[in-house]
Each structure stands twice: as C-alpha cells, then as structure tokens.
Amino acid sequence: MARRTMSLLLLPRWSSRMFSVELDGEPVYFSIQEKSRGKEVSRVFSNVQNNDRCYSLLVCSSDRVEGAKFYAELKQKLLREMPKECALSPMCSFLPNVKDSLLKGYFLKDTSPSASLSERVLRELLQHEPVLVCSYLRGEDGQQWTQCLWKESDNRAVEMSRDFCVVPSEAPESHPATLNIINSDVFYNFEEACEVLKESADIIPEATSVLELLPSRVEARSKPDFPVIVIEGLDATGKTTLTESLKNALGATLLRSPPQCLSPLRARFDREPPLFRRAFYAVGNYITAEAIGQEGMKTPVIVDRFWHSTAAYAIATAVSGPVCNLPAEGSEVYRWPTDLLQPSLVVLLTLDPEERKRRLRDRGQGETAEEQELDHNQLFRLKVEEAYHRISGPACVTVDASPPADQVLQQVLLLIRGKCHL
C-alpha cells in the first residue's frame, strides 16, 4: 500500500477543534475541554456499554483529490474489514468559523467481543493512509471520556491528557459543512471547477474527455439579444413538459444543463464523490452558457436546469439534518458565479410531494441515486427547495406546477411577457 500525503495542519490546534457525529441524521457536537466536575456526558457516548469500544477516524490529506477519493473508499473499507458488530457514523472535526478547516471521517462503536480485529484494521490504516485515529477511554468516575490520539510511529494510543475530556457542545453558528462548501461542493467560477477536473485526470480518465469539450476560457460575451429563461425544479415537477411547450409557443431554442455532449460521461461522474460530481455539473453549465450565448442572438432560449440546480443539490447534500442547518439566507454560498451568464428569468416549479410521487410512478422511468434520495428523504427535498429559493443573482420566481400542463404553460408565459417583454 502506498503511503499517502498527510496534512499536519490540525495537530497543534486539536483542543480548539469541535467534533460532530451524525446520530439519526442529525449532528451531535462535542469538544475536548479541561476536566471539571459535573460536566455532562456527550450524547455520542450515552449508550456506550462497559465493554464497547469507540474510535474516530479523520481523513487528513493535504491533497484534496486524494482526500475526497479516500474518504469515499474508507467507508467501504471499514464496512468490509471491521467486525460486523461495529457501527459507523459519519463525523467531522472543524475549527468554528475557520474556512476550509473541516476534516471528514467516521465515528466507530465496536460492540464485538474482542478489540483485536478492529485495532488491527485501524493500525494498518494509520500506517498507510492519511488518517488520524483516536480511541476514547471512559474515566474512573464511569462518566467522563478522554480522547486518545494514536501515535503514528509505534501505533500506540497516546492520551491527550487526563486533564482533558470530551464535553457536549452547543451547535456552532453555522453547520460545519458550510466551512468547506466553496470550491469543494460549489464552484463560483469556471477556472476553479476546471482545476478539479485537471487534478483528477489521473484517477478519473473521463475527466480528460470532459476537459476536451470545454471552452479554453470563458469569454466575456455581450448579453444575448433575446431573453434567456431557465426552468428549475425537483424531478418530475414538469420541467421537460413545460420547456417543450415553451419552445413551441415562443419559437425558442431549447437547451439543457448538463448539455447533450456530456450525457455519455454523466453516469460515470454520478458515481464519484461530491468534489468530482459537482465540478462536472459546474462545467456543464459553462458549456450550456456558450450555446446560450450563440443561440440567444437568434431566438429566445429556454434552458432545462442551470446553475440553481447545481448549487441547490450540492448545498443540500453537503449539509446534514433539517432545513434550519442550511447556511442562512444571504450567505455567500448562494451567490451567482462571477463569470456565468445570467438568465433573464429563472422559474422554479413547485409541487406537492404526493403529486410529485404520483407523477414519478406514472412516468415509470428509473431514478438516479439523488432522485431516490429525494423520494425517500423528506428533509433532503425540503433543503433542495429552500436552497433554490435562497440563491440570488438572479433569484427564482416560484410557479405552482400542480394545475394541468396547459395552465402551467399560460402562467409561465404571463411571467415571461411581464419580465422579458416578449
């Protein structure tokens, strides 16, 4: 196994860090603080029995491509190699309010009879991979827990200090994922998204094919002469139906993001971790923008999904838990990219979840993993919709998509005529 590059950035500030473990889809926070009597036990440890063992693993790579790939592989590796009694919860560590300080990993609770298998797997990971490994020791009072960082040289667990222990913490002002959204989940200019594809070409050969389809740089084009109308919404809200009708009604050109030329590569990137998947969709918007620039000189242009989709799905996936965990309205994560063509109007189709499900069932096509997630996970659906609403520059205009298709069309035509003077 090749030795991977390890970042030492966090070690000296370990005690300033906060930790978050996902329990039932909700982050539970703790930190490492000076021991004092009467502190509560963190909820993370409240159901740990005497013979159970707890560990944390944090990915700590100085190379973002390697780190993203390894984080995705780590889960599979742990599921494969750890004892079957070992439960895995996503966790992270971060410096509150410090951008790019997020380290992702897993919290492990091992209830198997012996420590030998799990400790062998963890020792091997520590030797060969960019990970920090900690184990947790219950204090003599049977209540407080100490965090022990494993030392790399001899694979021994080293107690940070008996004077420091795990204590529950209040949720930070913003969800930890927010600290790393920019340029990991959402890209705010063409160059940043391209850079990820360039860096990943060694491990994802298809990245080279995507790069070959891209404009060499994004040219500052003059605004198209004709209006550009983007139709957004969750799957099965009626985008395809409406965009086809608008095309006919307005004599418009219909474009999509991602564009047709990326279709053969899409499934490959949908299987990749968020860093690569999101960079793929981000550059797709720029290819579509090129086409909008050309077609918009000749006819009105209708676009089926654009930047709002790219950002809203990425933010909603990155941020766990309920809608209130999303970055607040007005946050910089909702801003429009500096170099991406701005449409004249963005329409967001909204639909009652039951009606959307009925339409999905009636359509009977396969769903992508993210579409299945939307179906099963009410919270995720709410977060995507809310993120759509918060994106600005241009903001979207909501249209109720539950009436019959011809009525939705008339409603949107009214909007277009009002806003775009068509």
Ligand SMILES: Nc1ncnc2c1ncn2[C@@H]1O[C@H](COP(=O)(O)OP(=O)(O)OP(=O)(O)O)[C@@H](O)[C@H]1O
């Ligand atoms: N206003 C409407 N009333 C009833 N059914 C509709 C309406 N609009 C679309 N449908 C039907 O709902 C289903 C989903 O519509 P459509 O494919 O247009 O959605 P979509 O948003 O493009 O989905 P996706 O994003 O998954 O491609 C289709 O079977 C379509 O015929």
Ligand SMILES: Nc1ccn([C@H]2C[C@H](O)[C@@H](COP(=O)(O)O)O2)c(=O)n1
């Ligand atoms: N411009 C776009 C278009 C799509 N996506 C992503 C977001 C979802 O994962 C999925 C939905 O697309 P659909 O299956 O309805 O074609 O694709 C994006 O990020 N940016």
